[in-house]
Amino acid sequence: MKEVVAGVDIGGTNTVSGLVDRDGNVLAVDDLKTTEYPDIKDFISNLAASVNRMLSKDKSLKLLGIGIGAPNANYYRGTIELAPNLTWKGIIPFASLLKEKINVPVVMTNDANAAAMGEMIFGAAKGMKNFIVLTLGTGLGSGIVINGEMVYGHTGFAGELGHSIVVPGGRQCGCGQRGCLETYASATGLVKTVLYLLSDRREESILREIAPSELTSKRIAEAAAERDKLALEAMDLTAEKLASGIVNAVVFSSPEAIFLFGGLAKAGEMLFEPVRKYVDLKIMPIFRGTVKILPSGIPENNAAVLGSAALIWNRESR
């Protein structure tokens, strides 16, 4: 028998699942449209069918468990709680519902924690005991590992660095606070910064030729790579805020590395270089030069599936 784990990434629009072996090979993938199943019971049935379909292709496979990354997933309770971007409202006892269909261990956490677990088991954080993964997408998610353990905290929702405050009284955040890190250091935050600069400055910029609704972090990073002054300034302002968030995290937990992951991290050196510069500038001397700022080591196309599967492989390796 060949042992495999199912990794499931539940997103607001799509749910992707895959079978992953101990070495991180993705043996099969399948997907569902999350939005097609407003009734959670229908979704669970179809997810179970999807996992069974992948397993049926090879009779020698033995399923050890199902790891799930989902917005607002609670590691302790196996629930999805009050997720604003999912159609299921309230508190969903997701793990126990799924176990009724497929009786194997089900482990859940949010997508950023799953990304961090993927980095630890299959990626560039192999062998590291203290590191943080920041996912820079629409928002900013974080997975924090201290002394080899994922930090879940008292509630199971620990690690919301995206909602640490870097500008008191700053931009309004969806969470209700002002000046949260993710309102600046995310794909959405970068676009906001550019829109502000376009209205505040007079200078020429290729970004002026793009309709505001078409502006993306990708277009802005491309403009920065072409040395567009306004785009470079926006990247610099974003990096400076991100560095503030990183410095706060470093003085708190002294990680060996911070991994930047997701849409905005694709800007590569246009982002990493100024982030390293500002971290060096802002951080207190005992930590200077102690933390590496690195790109993720997980292949991007299967990152979410690998991260979710790593939740189970991490248990198996103990």
Ligand SMILES: [Zn+2]
């Ligand atoms: Zn916030």
